Amino acid sequence: MEKLKQKKENIGSLFDNIAKYYDSLNHILSLNIDKYWRRKAVKMLDKKVLHLLDVATGTCDFAIEIIKQEKAEKITGIDLSNNMLEIGQKKINQQWLNERIHLQQEDCTQLTFEDNTFDAITCAFGVRNFNNLSKGLNEMFRVLKPKSKIIILEFSYPKNKVVRYFYDFYFTKILPLIGKFVSKDKQAYNYLPMSVKNFIWGEKFLEQMEKAGFKNTKYKTLTFGICTIYSAEKL
Numbered sequence: 256m257e258k259l260k261q262k263k264e265n266i267g268s269l270f271d272n273i274a275k276y277y278d279s280l281n282h283i284l285s286l287n288i289d290k291y292w293r294r295k296a297v298k299m300l301d302k303k304v305l306h307l308l309d310v311a312t313g314t315c316d317f318a319i320e321i322i323k324q325e326k327a328e329k330i331t332g333i334d335l336s337n338n339m340l341e342i343g344q345k346k347i348n349q350q351w352l353n354e355r356i357h358l359q360q361e362d363c364t365q366l367t368f369e370d371n372t373f374d375a376i377t378c379a380f381g382v383r384n385f386n387n388l389s390k391g392l393n394e395m396f397r398v399l400k401p402k403s404k405i406i407i408l409e410f411s412y413p414k415n416k417v418v419r420y421f422y423d424f425y426f427t428k429i430l431p432l433i434g435k436f437v438s439k440d441k442q443a444y445n446y447l448p449m450s451v452k453n454f455i456w457g458e459k460f461l462e463q464m465e466k467a468g469f470k471n472t473k474y475k476t477l478t479f480g481i482c483t484i485y486s487a488e489k490l
């Protein structure tokens with residue numbers, strides 16, 4: 256637990272170190288299912304909004320999917336890791352999306368935006384990494400406009416024992432090996448299974464969202480519960 260806490264304190268540099276391998280490893284390690292999870296989560300945004308905040312935007316795959324599905328006119332993407340943002344910026348330039356996606360380096364636990372700024376907020380595979388989850392959720396609540404929606408996509412732990420067996424084997428034995436081989440960073444890909452197993456999911460996560468002030472909290476599991484989409488509103 257102590258190790259996990261230390262890693263979360265240096266999370267920006269952990270992602271800086273693996274940034275150039277992040278996309279390809281994501282797709283290899285998830286057997287490309289991550290793309291399906293992102294598509295599904297974006298579909299949960301029911302209407303097109305004017306200005307959306309994508310928290311922990313990383314290399315921008317989620318933000319780009321939001322634009323593809325025409326769910327936001329304009330997106331501000333924030334992340335702690337500058338190297339992740341640089342890769343995201345290249346994709347934005349290549350796809351001529353500069354007018355629609357703007358990136359800035361920010362810490363979600365102390366955002367610099369005014370209260371009630373955004374018409375929707377999204378966060379894919381980010382909350383698990385926050386060094387202070389309640390501060391991160393409080394900040395997202397603060398900058399979201401009333402009558403607006405938040406969508407969070409995050410790994411979870413499957414309930415079924417047989418699925419759990421295969422999941423544990425894959426996450427603790429196979430995934431760190433591939434991760435280390437490709438990225439040469441042993442630490443980062445040991446961190447992934449550790450951070451997933453020690454993170455809350457389902458009802459417990461909804462409780463945290465409610466503590467931050469969100470209402471109408473719901474969740475939907477994907478792929479045997481390996482991943483979960485959370486949705487809620489600021490009334």
Ligand SMILES: C[S@@+](CC[C@H](N)C(=O)[O-])C[C@H]1O[C@@H](n2cnc3c(N)ncnc32)[C@H](O)[C@@H]1O
Binds near residue numbers: 266333362378
């Ligand atoms: C697993 S990546 C997810 C990236 C992207 N959303 C995606 O779907 O691939 C997690 C990201 O969260 C960022 N992150 C972690 N803690 C953060 C914080 N407190 N504020 C902003 N970004 C943070 C990391 O730098 C990293 O880029």
